[in-house]
Amino acid sequence: MTDPTLSALLDERRPTRADARRNFDALVEAGRDAFAEHGVEASLEDIARRAGVGIGTLYRNFPTRDALVEAVYLDEVAGVASFADELGDLPPFEALAAWLRRFADYASRKRVLLEGLNRDSELLLTCRGVMYQSGEPLLRRAQAAGLVRDDIGIDDAVRLVAGVAGVAFPSPEQRERVVDMALDGLRTR
Numbered sequence: 001m002t003d004p005t006l007s008a009l010l011d012e013r014r015p016t017r018a019d020a021r022r023n024f025d026a027l028v029e030a031g032r033d034a035f036a037e038h039g040v041e042a043s044l045e046d047i048a049r050r051a052g053v054g055i056g057t058l059y060r061n062f063p064t065r066d067a068l069v070e071a072v073y074l075d076e077v078a079g080v081a082s083f084a085d086e087l088g089d090l091p092p093f094e095a096l097a098a099w100l101r102r103f104a105d106y107a108s109r110k111r112v113l114l115e116g117l118n119r120d121s122e123l124l125l126t127c128r129g130v131m132y133q134s135g136e137p138l139l140r141r142a143q144a145a146g147l148v149r150d151d152i153g154i155d156d157a158v159r160l161v162a163g164v165a166g167v168a169f170p171s172p173e174q175r176e177r178v179v180d181m182a183l184d185g186l187r188t189r
Helices: 002-013 018-038 044-051 055-061 067-089 092-117 122-144 155-164 172-184
Strands: none
Touching: 002 067, 018 044, 018 055, 018 067, 018 092, 044 055, 044 067, 055 067, 067 092, 067 122, 092 122, 092 155, 092 172, 122 155, 155 172
16 A cells, blocks of 8 residues: 555655656656666766666656665665555465565665665655555564464564575575565464
C-alpha cells in the first residue's frame, strides 16, 4: 500500500509532461543500475548515457547527485510497498514470504543508496513507515491463519530479512537459500 505521503513525494519530483516524465523515469532506472554496480559515486555522465539522454537533461531533473539518489530510493521503496497490494490472492504465508523476498532484494541494494542519504532525514523516516505499513497487513493475515508466530512484529520480520540480505554472498542462490531459512524462522512451531 503506497501511502499518500510517499505518492506525493514521488509526484512532486516527477515532471508532468509525458516526454519529460519518460526521461525522469529512464534516469531513475539508469541511476538504480549504475548505483548498484558502482555505488553512489557512479558517473552521472554514464547514468545519462544509459538513460539515452544528455547530461543537461539529467541536471534539469536532478540538480544534485543527492536528488537522484533520493529519487532512486523513493522509487525502490514505492516498488516494494506497492508489491504488497499484488499479493492478496496468495495464501497468507506465501504472500508474506513473497513480500519479504522482494524486501530482501531491495535491502541488498539499499546499503549503497543509504551511503548517499542523510540517515536522519524525514524522507528516510517516511519511507520506513510506508514500508512497515505495506508489510504489516501481510504479517497479520499470516498470524491470523496460525502460520506465523504471534510474538513477531513487522519490525522484527523486516530487520531479520534486512540483516540476512545485507550480508555479502558469493551467489544469488546462496542468498535466496539463507533468506528462505530466515523466513522459516517466522513460522509457528
